[in-house]
Amino acid sequence: xxxxxxxxxxxxxQEGANSTLRCNFSDSVNNLQWFHQNPWGQLINLxxxxxxxxxxxxxxxxxxxxxxxxxxxxxxSQTTDSGVYFCAGxxxxxxxxxxxxxxxxxxxx
Amino acid sequence: SAVISQKPSRxxxxxxxxxxxxxxxxxQVTMMFWYRQQPGQSLTLIATANQGSEATYExxxxxxxxxxxxxxxTFSTLTVSNMSPEDSSxxxxxxxxxxxxxxxxxxxxxxxxxxx
Numbered sequence: 763x764x765x766x767x768x769x770x771x772x773x774x775x776q777e778g779a780n781s782t783l784r785c786n787f788s789d790s791v792n793n794l795q796w797f798h799q800n801p802w803g804q805l806i807n808l809x810x811x812x813x814x815x816x817x818x819x820x821x822x823x824x825x826x827x828x829x830x831x832x833x834x835x836x837x838x839s840q841t842t843d844s845g846v847y848f849c850a851g852x853x854x855x856x857x858x859x860x861x862x863x864x865x866x867x868x869x870x871x
Numbered sequence: 872s873a874v875i876s877q878k879p880s881r882x883x884x885x886x887x888x889x890x891x892x893x894x895x896x897x898x899q900v901t902m903m904f905w906y907r908q909q910p911g912q913s914l915t916l917i918a919t920a921n922q923g924s925e926a927t928y929e930x931x932x933x934x935x936x937x938x939x940x941x942x943x944x945t946f947s948t949l950t951v952s953n954m955s956p957e958d959s960s961x962x963x964x965x966x967x968x969x970x971x972x973x974x975x976x977x978x979x980x981x982x983x984x985x986x987x
Contacts, residue, residue, distance in 0.1 A: 795975040803908075803961045803981045810968070810975035848913065850976075857902065857967065858929075859976060861914040 764789045764853045766862035774868045775839045783834040783847055783865045791851030793859065794825055796834050799846045808834070808847075839869045874898075874971065877964055877979030884954055884986050891950045892982045894964035899944035904965040904976070905937070914963065920947045954986045 765788035775781055785796075796808040809816050809823040811832065816823050820839075825832040832849055849862040876895040884890050894903060905917040918926040918939055926939040940948045951958050964979040971977065 793975050797978075803983055805914075805963060805978045805981065807968075807975065807977065810973060812974070850914075857904075857919070858916055859904070859965075860916075864913050 763858070764791060764851070764860050766849060766851065766860050768847075768849060768862040768865050770865060771863065772866045772868075774870065777839060777841060777869055777871050779839050779869075780835070780837045781839060781867070783836070783867075785832040785834070785849035785862050787830040787832075787851060789853050790827065790830060791853050793857075794827075794832055794849065794851040796823055796832070797848045797850065798843075799848065799864075801845060805848075836867075839867075841869045841871060843867060844869050874977055875964060875966065875979040877982060879982055880980060881983040882985070884984065886955050886986055888954055889950055889952045890954065890984060891948050892962055892964075894947050894949075894979055896945045896966055896970075898970045900966045900970055901944070902967065903941065903947045905939065905947075905949045906963045906965060906978075908961040908963065908981075910959065917949070917962075951984065954984075956986045959984055959986045 767786045769784045794812045798806045811823045811825045813827045820837045822835045847865045850859050852859045878893045903920045906914045908914045916929050917932045918928045920926045920939050920941040922941045922944050938950045962982045965976045968977045
């Protein structure tokens with residue numbers, strides 16, 4: 763199966779700072795998504811982004827499918843952005859979704 | 872209204888017992904997926920459940936430990952059998968978001984299981 767690596771594994775930000783999270787895939791993927799898991803364990807879908815760029819408020823994401831990576835940008839971070847960010851994707855026609863290793867973000871006031 | 876309703880949201884269970892987790896979707900879907908997230912880890916697919924057929928289990932997961940039912944196109948259950956403390960995890964169900972006209976996958980709110 764595909765391997766999904768995320769960086770950095772841990773990140774501490776001062777409130778108001780910007781950050782970039784990266785996701786690298788070992789093979790081409792489809793159904794690429796970014797999720798935020800809050801401290802209560804709930805998994806929130808942020809972006810479905812198999813290619814191109816999308817923006818939603820302070821968050822934006824870019825996927826370069828030909829180079830097998832995706833980036834998640836967080837601007838003007840807030841304490842509510844704290845949690846773990848996962849990227850995930852499926853390869854080929856098989857719907858098995860592989861999750862990345864995650865980036866644990868802590869935003870401090 | 873919730874797209875996927877997952878119950879229970881959390882439970883504390885004695886070792887050796889079993890817990891059944893329910894997942895209800897508000898539309899018919901072909902496949903439902905069950906994931907496990909061990910403490911501090913990423914999510915791992917347990918099995919894929921199709922209505923009317925046996926679930927397909929991933930390597931490292933067996934039917935005797937994680938029996939799955941899929942009686943219709945909107946409902947599935949995952950049972951964690953003969954539990955041990957190592958089964959303490961968050962369990963999540965998931966469906967293809969195509970039925971909502973979206974890409975990717977939608978997840979239930981999760982079941983946080985603690986085995987003592």
